[in-house]
Amino acid sequence: MARPRSQDTYLTKQALQRMPYYLQVLHQAEEEGREFVSAAKIAQDLQLNEVLVRKDIAAVSSTGGRPKAGFPVRCLISDIEQYMGYHTLKETILVGAGSLGQALIKNREFQMYGISIVAAFDTKKSMIHKSIGGVEVMSMTHLVDFCLKRNIQIGIITVPPEAAQSVADRMVDGGIRAIWNFAMTKLTVPTGVLVQNEDLASSLAMLSQHLRLENEMRNSWIE
Numbered sequence: 001m002a003r004p005r006s007q008d009t010y011l012t013k014q015a016l017q018r019m020p021y022y023l024q025v026l027h028q029a030e031e032e033g034r035e036f037v038s039a040a041k042i043a044q045d046l047q048l049n050e051v052l053v054r055k056d057i058a059a060v061s062s063t064g065g066r067p068k069a070g071f072p073v074r075c076l077i078s079d080i081e082q083y084m085g086y087h088t089l090k091e092t093i094l095v096g097a098g099s100l101g102q103a104l105i106k107n108r109e110f111q112m113y114g115i116s117i118v119a120a121f122d123t124k125k126s127m128i129h130k131s132i133g134g135v136e137v138m139s140m141t142h143l144v145d146f147c148l149k150r151n152i153q154i155g156i157i158t159v160p161p162e163a164a165q166s167v168a169d170r171m172v173d174g175g176i177r178a179i180w181n182f183a184m185t186k187l188t189v190p191t192g193v194l195v196q197n198e199d200l201a202s203s204l205a206m207l208s209q210h211l212r213l214e215n216e217m218r219n220s221w222i223e
Contacts, residue, residue: 015056019080021046026077038070086114091150095167096158097122097137100182106133119146147174154178161185
């Protein structure tokens with residue numbers, strides 16, 4: 001039986017970050033033809049605490065789980081996608097049409113998460129008017145007007161660090177309220193604008209440290 005879910009349900013940042021992983025498990029269960037999945041199964045597959053998973057699901061689910069059966073897979077997928085805003089495509093622009101920017105533009109999986117890159121911008125004359133995966137590269141001089149006319153809310157930055165703040169400023173001038181930043185630098189933005197940093201340098205540092213420690217441990221065993 002369906003139960004009302006509060007529109008004011010609030011999830012922590014950590015819970016929000018877990019939702020895409022829940023969806024992966026649920027989509028896998030759907031592919032396997034399973035109609036129900038338990039919080040315990042999701043927790044086991046993701047190596048998470050069962051109580052934590054149950055609490056997360058309860059916050060977004062419109063139906064209660066069945067004893068010994070769990071939650072209806074298709075319904076729970078829909079609930080999570082709706083809560084996360086995946087059902088509504090949000091037009092997004094990208095600045096920096098280099099290798100990384102092009103790879104992001106061509107990644108069609110973003111549409112599964114409600115993101116549609118509708119235009120790219122760059123300062124290089126050689127890139128202007130080119131089409132990348134069906135997305136036109138435009139001059140930076142058009143960025144603010146384009147965003148205002150299309151009511152763009154999300155911007156992606158894939159430029160060198162020294163250019164990122166200037167790009168962010170233009171995005172804010174164009175009304176953008178959420179920035180996905182791939183430039184390895186901290187951005188300063190007004191209150192009300194969210195910046196999600198994709199810190200590639202820190203991730204690579206963690207990988208390098210792991211390999212160094214593994215090699216040191218292996219060499220100590222050999223000695």
